Amino acid sequence: MTLGNAIYDQKLANVYDRMYPIGEDTDQAVEFIAAHTPPGGRVLELGVGTGRIAVPLARRGLTVHGLDGSEAMLAELRRRDPQETVTAQLGDFTEEGTGQVFDTVTLVLNTFFVAITKEQQLGCLRLAHEQLVPGGRFILEAFDPAPYHHLQKPDFSMRHLDERAVMLDTLTVDRSQQLMLSTHTIVDGGGAPETRKHVLRYAFPFEIDLLAQLSGLRLVDRSEDWRGTPYTASSLRHVSVYEPDTHSPWPSATAG
Incomplete structure (x- = not known):
């Protein structure tokens, strides 16, 4: 797919x-x-x-x-x-x-x-x-992608999932292709942190x-x-x- x-x-x-x-x-x-x-x-x-x-x-x-x-x-x-x-x-x-x-x-x-x-x-x-x-x-x-389109460096953020888990996010932007790469790392105490990557075309x-x-x-x-x-x-x-x-x-x- x-x-x-x-x-x-x-x-x-x-x-x-x-x-x-x-x-x-x-x-x-x-x-x-x-x-x-x-x-x-x-x-x-x-x-x-x-x-x-x-x-x-x-x-x-x-x-x-x-x-x-x-x-x-x-x-x-x-x-x-x-x-x-x-x-x-x-x-x-x-x-x-x-x-x-x-x-x-x-x-x-x-x-x-x-x-x-x-x-x-x-x-x-x-x-x-x-x-x-x-x-x-x-x-x-x-x-609306306007705030992200001029992003010059990676953006880091954290989401609180519950009392035992957080998600660490990194966002980078390729303006030439209007692509956003998001990296999600889940830290939940269930072993080594796991990272997933997703690409979006805004x-x-x-x-x-x-x-x-x-x-x-x-x-x-x-x-x-x-x-x-x-x-x-x-x-x-x-x-x-x-x-x-x-x-x-x-x-x-x-x-x-």
Whole structure:
């Protein structure tokens, strides 16, 4: 799979929800996505991970399908969702579709950037378009890379995972290719520290809009967060909503 650089193994899957402890943000994301989906509608989450978003959406009566490239993350999803209210599928969302269509396709928490070439990002957006019903919505959440683009030296930080474990992070940036290399080292007293590396290809919002346009998608709304705060030049992230462009040369998916 082309996303192999960013697939979470069991070690990272076990701590993923503690890496991103964003309960309130999760609630707002679920509200936002549900509001853009017809009652009882169908949702596809690309990079579904542990089901932080997908499971609450399914509990609202939506039919939810999740695609992820990590078996370890899908195992965590099954633990969170033993009743299998979310249909989970192993696959690379830059190359593989589900063969189905949905009212809403969503890609949250910077997951779009694990596609580390423009071609992979374009493939992701084209597949998102192909899996949308006419009039459907594609919702993408990502950070604005402007603060990182001019990073001159490695950035070091530490995350507290629990009372016995911390994660040490190192971030370096290659501006010429818009690549970010993140190194995660987990220190938990369970033996020698273990290090994992992930590469992201960041893209600026206007660049994503252009790739989306080439994929048959049109931007209809952009906010700073899931609460709908207006997006401005100082915003550090964005939640962008796209719809199939009826004037695009790329054909829309059709239900049935």
